Amino acid sequence: MAPPTASSVSGRGTAAIGLRAVTKTYRSGTTALGPIDLEIGRGEFVSLLGPSGCGKSTALRIIAGLAAPSSGRVEVAAADGRATGEHPIGFVFQEPTLMPWASVRRNIALPLKLAHVASAEADRRVDEALARVDLAEFADAFPRELSGGMKMRASLARALVTRPEVLLMDEPFAALDEITRFRLNDDLLALWRDLQMTVVFVTHSVFESVYLSQRVVVMTPRPGRIAAAFEIDAPVARGEEFRLSTGYAARCRDVSRALASASEAVPIAAEARA
Numbered sequence: 001m002a003p004p005t006a007s008s009v010s011g012r013g014t015a016a017i018g019l020r021a022v023t024k025t026y027r028s029g030t031t032a033l034g035p036i037d038l039e040i041g042r043g044e045f046v047s048l049l050g051p052s053g054c055g056k057s058t059a060l061r062i063i064a065g066l067a068a069p070s071s072g073r074v075e076v077a078a079a080d081g082r083a084t085g086e087h088p089i090g091f092v093f094q095e096p097t098l099m100p101w102a103s104v105r106r107n108i109a110l111p112l113k114l115a116h117v118a119s120a121e122a123d124r125r126v127d128e129a130l131a132r133v134d135l136a137e138f139a140d141a142f143p144r145e146l147s148g149g150m151k152m153r154a155s156l157a158r159a160l161v162t163r164p165e166v167l168l169m170d171e172p173f174a175a176l177d178e179i180t181r182f183r184l185n186d187d188l189l190a191l192w193r194d195l196q197m198t199v200v201f202v203t204h205s206v207f208e209s210v211y212l213s214q215r216v217v218v219m220t221p222r223p224g225r226i227a228a229a230f231e232i233d234a235p236v237a238r239g240e241e242f243r244l245s246t247g248y249a250a251r252c253r254d255v256s257r258a259l260a261s262a263s264e265a266v267p268i269a270a271e272a273r274a
């Protein structure tokens with residue numbers, strides 16, 4: 001596994017992430033991605049939306065430095081002066097991937113333990129992360145004692161404990177029921193505003209992408225390219241009122257149409273070959 005990339009994009013204004021003509025072809029011969037050019041501003045909330053298998057996770061893994069691009073360049077800006085155990089990038093996966101034999105507290109502390117953070121400081125930061133995701137009361141519980149939504153909160157806390165500037169989320173709420181998903185959407189937006197992180201959020205859901213994002217990037221089927229991008233020019237503070245508004249419905253319709261037309265743009269023969 002390649003170490004996470006955190007080279008500077010200084011000189012590009014407020015960009016946090018830059019993908020320049022990035023492609024990815026796996027050793028199996030599958031071309032998953034690109035070329036993709038994408039710039040994401042510091043503090044921006046961007047969703048990558050596309051059909052299954054279009055390369056969304058691949059793009060996220062490349063940004064995280066968990067996979068290398070086959071060609072092109074990836075730049076992730078990171079402020080200098082990080083303390084031990086801090087990391088510019090946090091990653092939340094679709095599965096909470098908690099250690100079943102360890103308490104919530106020990107699961108969240110894991111990245112700090114791996115970074116040899118002193119235990120008093122680690123305890124302080126774990127407490128802070130637990131409070132942020134509203135799990136303080138469950139610090140000593142084991143994952144099997146948590147609901148799906150709580151497991152995902154624990155997974156989110158584990159990503160926050162390293163105080164990332166960029167949070168990458170790969171369909172984190174896809175397996176949750178709708179009520180829990182809505183609640184976590186709102187909690188995530190509150191965290192994003194409070195912590196002023198840059199968030200890149202992968203989802204299949206048009207509704208979720210429009211609700212959460214400042215910008216929705218629509219991808220084509222594999223190999224994933226950018227088919228369209230939509231600025232969601234709604235107030236940063238969203239909620240039930242936004243979800244029920246005609247503006248929200250209209251934006252969802254536009255994004256949905258773009259997604260459908262991006263999918264139709266791929267010739268059947270090319271699809272069959274891919």
Ligand SMILES: Nc1ncnc2c1ncn2[C@@H]1O[C@H](COP(=O)(O)OP(=O)(O)OP(=O)(O)O)[C@@H](O)[C@H]1O
Pocket residue numbers: 026027028030031032050051052053054055056057058059204222
């Ligand atoms: N490690 C790998 N080796 C070979 N092929 C891979 C690997 N990872 C992903 N792929 C292939 O690359 C393509 C894109 O996969 P990726 O997981 O990035 O898509 P996705 O848009 O995130 O899909 P989904 O929405 O279903 O999670 C798929 O065809 C997948 O089979």
